[in-house]
Amino acid sequence: MTTQPSAGASLDRMKLIQIICVAIVALVIVSPLVALFVGSLKPDRFQILADMGSFRAFWVSAPSFSNYSEIATFSGAVPMARYLLNSIIILAITVSAGLVINSMAAFVLARGRVPGRAFILTALIGLYIVPQESIVLPLLSIITRLGLADSFAALILPSIASPLYIFLLYQFFVQVPDDIYSAAMVDGARPFSIYWRVYLPMSAPALATVAILQGIDSWNQYLWPLMVTQTNWARPISVGIASYFGHDTIYWNTAFAASVMMMAPVLIFYLFFQRWFVASMIGSAVKG
Numbered sequence: 001m002t003t004q005p006s007a008g009a010s011l012d013r014m015k016l017i018q019i020i021c022v023a024i025v026a027l028v029i030v031s032p033l034v035a036l037f038v039g040s041l042k043p044d045r046f047q048i049l050a051d052m053g054s055f056r057a058f059w060v061s062a063p064s065f066s067n068y069s070e071i072a073t074f075s076g077a078v079p080m081a082r083y084l085l086n087s088i089i090i091l092a093i094t095v096s097a098g099l100v101i102n103s104m105a106a107f108v109l110a111r112g113r114v115p116g117r118a119f120i121l122t123a124l125i126g127l128y129i130v131p132q133e134s135i136v137l138p139l140l141s142i143i144t145r146l147g148l149a150d151s152f153a154a155l156i157l158p159s160i161a162s163p164l165y166i167f168l169l170y171q172f173f174v175q176v177p178d179d180i181y182s183a184a185m186v187d188g189a190r191p192f193s194i195y196w197r198v199y200l201p202m203s204a205p206a207l208a209t210v211a212i213l214q215g216i217d218s219w220n221q222y223l224w225p226l227m228v229t230q231t232n233w234a235r236p237i238s239v240g241i242a243s244y245f246g247h248d249t250i251y252w253n254t255a256f257a258a259s260v261m262m263m264a265p266v267l268i269f270y271l272f273f274q275r276w277f278v279a280s281m282i283g284s285a286v287k288g
Contacts, residue, residue, distance in 0.1 A: 039057065040068070071257055090218060091269070099207055102166045106172075109170050128164045155224070172206040241258045
């Protein structure tokens with residue numbers, strides 16, 4: 001006589017399968033990061049190459065921070081600490097100015113009397129579709145003519161305003177009930193005061209989402225900084241890491257340490273805005 005498995009046992013088995021699948025996916029995603037960090041603690045690049053392709057890539061018997069002490073400098077041929085500081089400065093200014101400019105443009109489109117609003121929104125989407133690589137040469141010509149080449153301005157100004165982030169914030173602002181705007185107008189508030197004191201505090205999750213997306217986009221840029229910087233004055237860390245990949249020799253140990261240095265600040269940046277980012281994603285899913 002056979003017995004049928006109970007519904008509770010089937011659910012427990014299904015949860016166990018789900019946990020195993022999630023664990024496998026998480027292991028696949030995290031394993032390159034673990035190998036990167038472990039490799040940065042190996043002082044010899046030949047040891048890194050020898051351990052690749054085996055489980056020894058995820059283990060170091062005698063960890064050493066000599067790679068970090070070697071690259072954490074503000075002088076020399078490859079001043080990685082200066083590159084990291086440059087990237088942090090570019091990130092902070094780009095995100096701060098971008099939140100203000102993009103949110104103001106989105107607020108005007110959502111609540112202002114703008115003729116041709118539908119055409120402007122369509123143009124914004126069209127501009128986002130245009131790949132950045134197709135406009136770098138005209139943009140480089142403009143930056144050079146303005147005398148801004150090899151400067152922080154050349155790296156910051158083109159990245160502040162973005163059609164995508166304007167459209168994302170516009171989508172959030174138009175969902176705010178019209179009664180809130182009308183009530184503020186009746187109380188005598190000016191449009192800028194409504195934007196600054198009412199809409200911005202209400203849009204913290206949307207602003208956090210834009211800050212994360214714009215910050216990651218600014219941090220990971222490579223082609224444009226490579227073209228517009230010639231010296232170490234404003235060069236970001238994304239371009240500086242390429243210095244370890246020579247024509248004949250690749251310095252894997254210092255390249256790994258520099259990659260960890262590049263990865264750490266953006267992870268901290270994400271964790272700082274994570275709560276609002278998740279709230280924005282959940283809110284968008286519920287409203288959808």
